[in-house]
Amino acid sequence: MKHKTLKTIRVTLAVIFFTLITLLFLDFTGALNLYLGWIAKIQFLPALLALNFGVVLVLVALTLIFGRIYCSVICPLGVFQDIVAHINSIRHKNRYHYHKEMKILRYSVLVIFIIALVAGIGSLVALLAPYSSWGRMVQSLFQPIYIWINNFFAYIAQRMDSYAFYSQEVWIRSVSTFVIALISFLVIGIIAWKTGRGYCNSVCPVGTILSFLSRFSLLKINIDEDKCIHCDKCTKNCKASCINGKENFVDYSRCVVCGDCQSVCPKDAISYSFKKKKTVAKPSTSATENKVDESKRAFLLSATALASTTVFAQDKKKVDGGLAIIEEKKQYERTTQIVPPGAKSIKNLQQHCTGCQLCVSKCPNDVLRPSTDLMHLMQPVMSFEKGACRVECTACSSVCPTGAIQKISKEDKTAIQIGHAVWVKQNCIVVTDEHQCGNCARHCPSGAITMIPLHPDKDDTLMVPAVNENRCIGCGMCEYVCPSRPFAAIYVEGNAVHKTI
Numbered sequence: 001m002k003h004k005t006l007k008t009i010r011v012t013l014a015v016i017f018f019t020l021i022t023l024l025f026l027d028f029t030g031a032l033n034l035y036l037g038w039i040a041k042i043q044f045l046p047a048l049l050a051l052n053f054g055v056v057l058v059l060v061a062l063t064l065i066f067g068r069i070y071c072s073v074i075c076p077l078g079v080f081q082d083i084v085a086h087i088n089s090i091r092h093k094n095r096y097h098y099h100k101e102m103k104i105l106r107y108s109v110l111v112i113f114i115i116a117l118v119a120g121i122g123s124l125v126a127l128l129a130p131y132s133s134w135g136r137m138v139q140s141l142f143q144p145i146y147i148w149i150n151n152f153f154a155y156i157a158q159r160m161d162s163y164a165f166y167s168q169e170v171w172i173r174s175v176s177t178f179v180i181a182l183i184s185f186l187v188i189g190i191i192a193w194k195t196g197r198g199y200c201n202s203v204c205p206v207g208t209i210l211s212f213l214s215r216f217s218l219l220k221i222n223i224d225e226d227k228c229i230h231c232d233k234c235t236k237n238c239k240a241s242c243i244n245g246k247e248n249f250v251d252y253s254r255c256v257v258c259g260d261c262q263s264v265c266p267k268d269a270i271s272y273s274f275k276k277k278k279t280v281a282k283p284s285t286s287a288t289e290n291k292v293d294e295s296k297r298a299f300l301l302s303a304t305a306l307a308s309t310t311v312f313a314q315d316k317k318k319v320d321g322g323l324a325i326i327e328e329k330k331q332y333e334r335t336t337q338i339v340p341p342g343a344k345s346i347k348n349l350q351q352h353c354t355g356c357q358l359c360v361s362k363c364p365n366d367v368l369r370p371s372t373d374l375m376h377l378m379q380p381v382m383s384f385e386k387g388a389c390r391v392e393c394t395a396c397s398s399v400c401p402t403g404a405i406q407k408i409s410k411e412d413k414t415a416i417q418i419g420h421a422v423w424v425k426q427n428c429i430v431v432t433d434e435h436q437c438g439n440c441a442r443h444c445p446s447g448a449i450t451m452i453p454l455h456p457d458k459d460d461t462l463m464v465p466a467v468n469e470n471r472c473i474g475c476g477m478c479e480y481v482c483p484s485r486p487f488a489a490i491y492v493e494g495n496a497v498h499k500t501i
Contacts, residue, residue: 007259126355196239227269384476419474440478
């Protein structure tokens with residue numbers, strides 16, 4: 001391919017893909033999913049977990065033909081590294097050097113990743129999955145800023161009697177997930193700033209998997225030995241550190257086909273073509289080049305240690321008429337966690353979810369939040385302090401790209417029991433305050449709660465709720481509307497396996 005053409009095409013496509021997937025995570029209304037949902041489903045790991053073999057085969061075929069263009073065009077974390085590296089290259093040109101691939105590190109991480117997938121250790125999978133890492137960064141770090149900007153426009157629109165924008169509450173759904181996202185952003189950004197594609201080629205498990213295929217790709221970066229003057233500019237501008245210009249050697253397992261080498265070659269000696277030029281044997285490297293980059297290990301160690309952080313976010317205090325503080329509800333310690341309709345079971349969600357936070361970012365009722373369970377950190381669970389899982393909403397099942405939450409219809413949802421309500425007598429205001437209530441029964445969408453006499457043997461007695469577990473779908477509406485504080489008088493226990501009622 002001609003001089004600079006490869007790079008121009010690659011950069012254009014990368015900008016398009018990166019912008020679209022970032023907008024998908026930023027959007028809190030769910031409107032963009034109708035148009036952009038496909039971009040999450042063509043990511044390699046989500047497609048693999050969803051058993052979407054059509055997408056997987058297409059990505060494998062692209063790699064076998066073009067090389068690792070997935071990493072430099074489709075993967076948002078790869079493009080993020082390129083952006084950081086490009087910003088640094090504006091001031092520091094010709095700053096890279098060739099070094100041997102870090103086999104021990106990259107293959108060790110891949111083995112750990114595969115074991116985590118098979119064993120269902122969702123925390124490690126979520127930590128290492130590249131698509132999920134970027135999704136987590138956008139949802140935790142950038143979406144709040146996006147919402148604040150939206151709220152500013154909503155404030156202006158309100159003064160103009162316009163409903164073009166509406167306000168949305170900004171709150172941290174999980175402190176641990178927020179901190180992990182922040183550390184990931186900083187660590188991966190620093191590695192990209194210093195080494196270009198160092199994280200991509202030494203830590204990322206998807207990059208390691210695709211590196212096996214890219215060795216055999218039909219189109220490759222080739223160096224014409226007759227034209228090459230050994231100026232070493234290709235080496236000094238290769239952010240994958242995979243070109244040894246003095247020896248005319250390219251490590252195709254790490255090459256992401258970015259085109260930077262072509263654009264800097266003064267003699268047009270580098271081509272992207274089917275015909276592979278003659279190259280010398282792979283050169284040896286010094287002991288210093290074989291040293292493992294400690295910054296990459298630091299990422300794994302710090303993020304794993306951070307997984308023990310299990311603190312939930314605190315919301316600002318609200319007041320009733322400016323006179324009395326309304327005490328916020330506290331989350332119940334449920335015996336069995338609640339997972340969204342469409343997940344089928346807790347086990348299915350844990351085996352397929354990569355913790356990308358796309359479902360969390362799209363939940364319009366503030367029901368989903370990242371788990372704080374050490375083994376399944378960042379995977380979605382449900383709680384009802386801020387809202388209920390409304391029967392007409394199927395947003396999470398519509399956006400999940402991995403099959404952890406399978407697509408369901410509104411009709412299907414009304415018959416899926418994800419849990420059942422439990423009445424806690426000592427918390428109920430009917431018992432504690434001797435005040436009639438009935439909120440839970442009035443708002444139950446499935447008619448699973450009826451009011452019965454507190455003292456059946458007395459006339460004109462107060463009424464308390466009774467739950468018909470066979471009709472309850474576990475939507476949490478009763479828990480959400482219950483006025484008891486700090487703990488609701490009725491709460492939902494999850495079903496490990498969802499039932500159809």
